[in-house]
Amino acid sequence: MTRNSIFNIRNLNDFNKIALEIFQFQAENCAVYKDFINLLNINISEIKSIDEIPFLPIQFFKSHKILATTNTIQKTFLSSGTTGNTQSKHHITDVSIYENSFTKGFENLYGAIEDYTVLALLPSYLERDGSSLIYMTNHFIEKSKSSKSGFYLNNLDELCEILIELDEKNGKVLLIGVSFALLDLVEKHNFKLKNTIIMETGGMKGRRKELIRKELHHVLKEGFGVDTIHSEYGMTELLSQAYSKGNGIFECPPWMKILTRDTEDALSILPEGKSGGINVIDLANINSCSFIATQDLGKTYDNGTFEVLGRFDDSDIRGCNLMVL
Secondary structure, three states: OOHHHHHHOOOHHHHHHHHHHHHHHHHHHOHHHHHHHHHOOOOHHHOOOHHHOOOEEOOHHHHOOOOOOOOOOOEEEEOOOOOOOOOOEEEEOOHHHHHHHHHHHHHHHHOOHHHEEEEEEOOOOOOOOOOHHHHHHHHHHHHOOOOOOEEOOOOHHHHHHHHHHHHHOOOEEEEEEOHHHHHHHHHHOOOOOOOEEEEEOOOOOOOOOOOOHHHHHHHHHHHHOOOOOEEEEOOOOOOOOEEEOOOOEEEOOOOEEEEEEOOOOOOOEOOOOOEEEEEEEEHHHOOOOOEEEEEEEEEEOOOOOEEEEEEOOOOOOOOHHHHHO
16 A cells, blocks of 8 residues: 555445554554553454444644654644643654645645635645644635635635736636634625635634524625525544535545544444544545544544534633634
8 A cells, every 4th residue: 555545446345444544553553542442452353343443532733743753843833722731742753645645635625726816715735734624725725826816814805806807808717715814704795606615614712702604694695695605524633524515514534533422432334324423534634543533523424424513611712713813
């Protein structure tokens, strides 16, 4: 198995085979994950199904260096966080895997990023160098062939004009931003967009009254004059993203899969359709840990899609919006 073979996965059998290979590799080579498995008294040679794989609690990225290789660290991504809270750190030894993952993952659902004008309601790259989301968005902007692509968080007046101009030209436009900034924009101007994808990346923690997704999307749909609001599901600890084209139902790229665990028994995987804690298999995390138990609550469906229902009550405040506090 080569590092990039994950991007050639075509079906569930391919996924399961490579996932088990990566599990065996990480269980031997990621010291933190190996210790975690040993503490659970699990024999890795007996793991024959992805349902049997133990998932590392995401909090370990705050307290330990999660690496399955001794290669030089090329980049360290940091989670957003409030003052006094410990940030998660994801050490990346091969940035090209991340770039392949987010590019192929986006294009899997939306087509070539070069064809879009990418307008970002996010902090600029220089303002938030440690953010994996900013790194991805900056890469999209650089690959875009449009001179209008860029970061517009602090320039809403110019963004309003550009949005209207581009939408009238019938080109492909992606407006990606933190939720509070998208709300700021629709309070400034009422749009009637026909050719623009509006994609939100998180909640309003620390900036506005928290809204449930359905309520948020209703306000944004009214404000932008669109039928659906798209969403991105990603985090510092992952090198892949899932996307929703509307109604809060997310689709993963072929090298990523969501399972749900019993909230009372973290080692028990629930059947599809049952609500539980979200476990992520992200095979792009081959050099760190691909099997992560998040603090999100969700539900999976038999077609491979999933829904995010909320957070565990005792979770830290997290989310992309904290980057701009």
